[in-house]
Amino acid sequence: MKIACIQMDIAFGEPEKNRDKVIKFTEEAAHSKADVIVFPEMWNIGYALDQMDQLADRNGEKTKQLLIKLAKNYQVNIIGGSVATKKGNQFYNTMYGVNRKGEIVSDYDKVHLFQLMDEHLYLEKGQSLNIFEMDNICCGGVICYDIRFPEWIRTHCIKGTKIIFVVAQWPKKRIDHWQLLLRARAIENQCFVVAVNRVGIDPNNEFNGHSMVISPWGKLLMGNETKEGVFYTNLEIEEVDLIRQSIPVFQDRRKDLY
Ligand SMILES: O=C(O)CCC(=O)C(=O)O
Numbered sequence: 458m459k460i461a462c463i464q465m466d467i468a469f470g471e472p473e474k475n476r477d478k479v480i481k482f483t484e485e486a487a488h489s490k491a492d493v494i495v496f497p498e499m500w501n502i503g504y505a506l507d508q509m510d511q512l513a514d515r516n517g518e519k520t521k522q523l524l525i526k527l528a529k530n531y532q533v534n535i536i537g538g539s540v541a542t543k544k545g546n547q548f549y550n551t552m553y554g555v556n557r558k559g560e561i562v563s564d565y566d567k568v569h570l571f572q573l574m575d576e577h578l579y580l581e582k583g584q585s586l587n588i589f590e591m592d593n594i595c596c597g598g599v600i601c602y603d604i605r606f607p608e609w610i611r612t613h614c615i616k617g618t619k620i621i622f623v624v625a626q627w628p629k630k631r632i633d634h635w636q637l638l639l640r641a642r643a644i645e646n647q648c649f650v651v652a653v654n655r656v657g658i659d660p661n662n663e664f665n666g667h668s669m670v671i672s673p674w675g676k677l678l679m680g681n682e683t684k685e686g687v688f689y690t691n692l693e694i695e696e697v698d699l700i701r702q703s704i705p706v707f708q709d710r711r712k713d714l715y
Pocket residue numbers: 571574600601602603605626627628631634
């Protein structure tokens with residue numbers, strides 16, 4: 458499975474500009490025969506949270522239409538990062554996943570809101586897991602701060618998830634946490650982790666990429682890129698079962714104790 462990580466800069470509060478970039482990068486990755494294209498967190502407006510009333514995507518309609526069209530045109534799976542959405546009178550940080558047929562397979566609102574970026578002041582918390590199938594593989598998707606909650610990722614993997622997609626705007630100043638947490642999540646859950654971060658700056662933070670793809674053995678398949686661009690990796694999905702058989706942590710969990 459060929460993965461394309463779109464490590465892009467995001468124009469603050471400029472959804473049209475970001476949308477054009479998403480189209481351009483999708484074309485590029487599709488021409489390189491990617492099976493799955495992954496975008497970063499909040500790619501429509503960045504963290505322009507105080508402009509969400511005007512800019513958030515109402516019910517995610519514009520984003521869904523765009524991703525469906527691109528996925529169908531290029532017959533490619535897309536993990537559409539996440540976007541600021543408005544549902545009723547409330548705002549969310551929402552991830553959509555679309556398969557090659559243009560079907561929405563994932564629709565997830567970020568569950569753990571990040572107080573250091575004021576998310577709790579503007580957004581509502583999601584309430585459900587994000588498990589879905591892509592090319593007959595059981596996948597999960599989470600957003601940025603969610604990776605600091607090992608039990609959240611574990612819950613997805615207990616239910617069969619073999620690839621965890623992580624979409625993020627993770628600041629440069631804590632990039633060492635990003636690298637360690639992602640690697641730990643891959644090793645402890647014996648799953649692939651495909652994590653896409655943005656680059657660039659916004660009024661409050663600097664972002665230096667380091668999008669990562671990690672094998673279920675904890676091997677770094679990709680992870681040192683700091684510039685904007687599309688970065689590719691191939692996943693051998695059989696590795697998940699082989700490693701889960703060789704060190705049977707899922708069998709050995711003490712469900713009677715915890
Ligand atoms: O946990 C962190 O250090 C970063 C989290 C974050 O930036 C986010 O959830 O948007």
